[in-house]
Amino acid sequence: MKNLAVAGTGYVGLSCGTCFADMGNNVTFIDISEEKINMLRNGKVPIFEPGLSEMIERNIKAGRMHFTTNYAEALTDAEFIFICVGTPSGVDGEADLQYVRMAAESVAKNMDHYTIVVNKSTVPVGTGDWVADIITRSQPDPIPFDVVSCPEFTREGSAIYDFMNPDRVVLGSHNAEAAEKVAQLHLPLRARIVVTDIRTAEMIKYASNAFLATKISFINEIAAICERLGADVQEVAVGMGYDKRIGPAFLNAGLGYGGSCFPKDVKALEHMALVHGSHPSLLRAVIDINRDARRWAVLNLRELVGGKLANCRIGILGLAFKPNTDDIREAPAIEISRMLQSEGASVAGYDPVAMNNIARLDRNLHLVEDPYELATGADALLVCTEWNEFKQLDLPRVKGLMKQPVIVDGRNIYEPQVMYNLGFQYRAVGRGAALTNGF
Numbered sequence: 339m340k341n342l343a344v345a346g347t348g349y350v351g352l353s354c355g356t357c358f359a360d361m362g363n364n365v366t367f368i369d370i371s372e373e374k375i376n377m378l379r380n381g382k383v384p385i386f387e388p389g390l391s392e393m394i395e396r397n398i399k400a401g402r403m404h405f406t407t408n409y410a411e412a413l414t415d416a417e418f419i420f421i422c423v424g425t426p427s428g429v430d431g432e433a434d435l436q437y438v439r440m441a442a443e444s445v446a447k448n449m450d451h452y453t454i455v456v457n458k459s460t461v462p463v464g465t466g467d468w469v470a471d472i473i474t475r476s477q478p479d480p481i482p483f484d485v486v487s488c489p490e491f492t493r494e495g496s497a498i499y500d501f502m503n504p505d506r507v508v509l510g511s512h513n514a515e516a517a518e519k520v521a522q523l524h525l526p527l528r529a530r531i532v533v534t535d536i537r538t539a540e541m542i543k544y545a546s547n548a549f550l551a552t553k554i555s556f557i558n559e560i561a562a563i564c565e566r567l568g569a570d571v572q573e574v575a576v577g578m579g580y581d582k583r584i585g586p587a588f589l590n591a592g593l594g595y596g597g598s599c600f601p602k603d604v605k606a607l608e609h610m611a612l613v614h615g616s617h618p619s620l621l622r623a624v625i626d627i628n629r630d631a632r633r634w635a636v637l638n639l640r641e642l643v644g645g646k647l648a649n650c651r652i653g654i655l656g657l658a659f660k661p662n663t664d665d666i667r668e669a670p671a672i673e674i675s676r677m678l679q680s681e682g683a684s685v686a687g688y689d690p691v692a693m694n695n696i697a698r699l700d701r702n703l704h705l706v707e708d709p710y711e712l713a714t715g716a717d718a719l720l721v722c723t724e725w726n727e728f729k730q731l732d733l734p735r736v737k738g739l740m741k742q743p744v745i746v747d748g749r750n751i752y753e754p755q756v757m758y759n760l761g762f763q764y765r766a767v768g769r770g771a772a773l774t775n776g777f
């Protein structure tokens with residue numbers, strides 16, 4: 339059993355810290371948000387993540403999870419502090435490191451014994467050294483510490499499973515002993531551990547996310563070509579995915595990547611490359627294609643409702659950036675909703691778990707209670723998130739409720755032939771074979 343502090347009770351801090359507690363460690367969570375800490379103290383979980391509430395309840399009962407807004411309290415017995423604060427996009431796509439700076443300064447001012455500062459936030463290459471510098475300069479008296487980079491690869495929606503079953507754990511440090519101590523914490527996971535220097539560890543995270551975003555933009559480019567040439571991108575992806583050198587993951591054509599990581603991380607890597615004199619032309623293309631994926635939805639909706647979106651009522655099925663999360667950061671639904679509104683459409687939306695988050699962000703998006711209310715009187719529906727509950731809708735009932743039977747399927751959850759047989763005007767991404775077969 340080790341004593342850990344975790345700074346940041348967001349998607350990463352709360353999920354990873356809870357998993358560490360579940361592995362038998364004593365974990366103190368610290369956040370600058372009193373609201374979040376009070377919720378957690380009262381047994382309420384501020385985010386939706388499958389399996390997380392149950393795990394938190396179990397570990398609070400076992401006395402292994404504590405919550406505070408006070409760094410001194412969190413650091414009292416801590417051998418490690420994990421920095422899991424946000425690193426959002428700043429000006430020109432550069433990662434905004436204000437929260438990391440704040441956390442590093444707080445650690446420096448409140449530590450009273452040797453502590454290993456583990457950076458889990460996704461940060462630009464060189465940040466580990468910068469954090470060490472901030473801590474050294476902000477300490478009232480010199481106290482030894484080490485910085486270890488341990489980037490996080492979990493996905494929202496399956497964070498608990500991903501943390502407990504990692505493909506690898508990446509550790510970067512100038513001090514092999516400190517890296518070894520962080521490696522020991524991960525031993526129960528029986529994972530491959532890659533130990534390297536801090537800068538390389540930081541780059542592994544960006545390169546991994548940029549590669550996955552590239553796969554998504556690649557298949558979306560193929561989808562656009564399929565539409566023109568009469569091929570079916572779904573089958574193309576299956577045929578490609580069986581090739582072990584390619585693999586099936588991240589080959590789903592759709593409305594592009596969103597969420598709190600891929601968009602900001604690709605932009606931050608592009609920014610890093612540019613300011614250091616590199617030419618990130620592939621990353622630029624990845625970003626452009628992702629923007630086009632959102633435009634695809636608007637173009638198809640406009641065409642199918644008769645050429646003009648003004649005064650049309652469009653219903654958006656799914657608002658979260660992907661299923662099994664309530665995270666709406668950079669969700670395609672938000673961007674597309676704004677584009678539709680700017681053309682004069684009135685937009686309504688429904689999501690099984692993300693409605694509260696949307697209500698805070700976009701007051702012009704009218705929220706309804708279920709998919710059938712969304713369909714009532716709608717000129718068109720747009721599938722933005724592939725929640726399972728949308729796959730089994732009573733489609734004849736949906737059609738009967740709509741003003742015009744138009745569905746634009748941005749996540750390819752329906753079969754074109756079935757939709758045409760039901761009498762829908764239907765568009766899916768990259769399914770050109772259905773288009774050229776006369777539908």
Ligand code: NAD
Nearest residue numbers: 346347348349350369370423424425437440441459460494
């Ligand atoms: P988040 O916005 O959900 O949570 C960040 C938390 O940090 C907030 O609760 C905020 O109040 C708190 N915070 C800010 N400043 C603080 C400070 N000085 N001290 C203590 N707490 C502070 O962010 P997130 O999605 O958990 O992401 C955190 C980091 O992990 C980011 O760098 C992100 O890129 C990276 N990451 C995220 C995911 C993911 O699935 N969300 C996956 C891998 C990596």
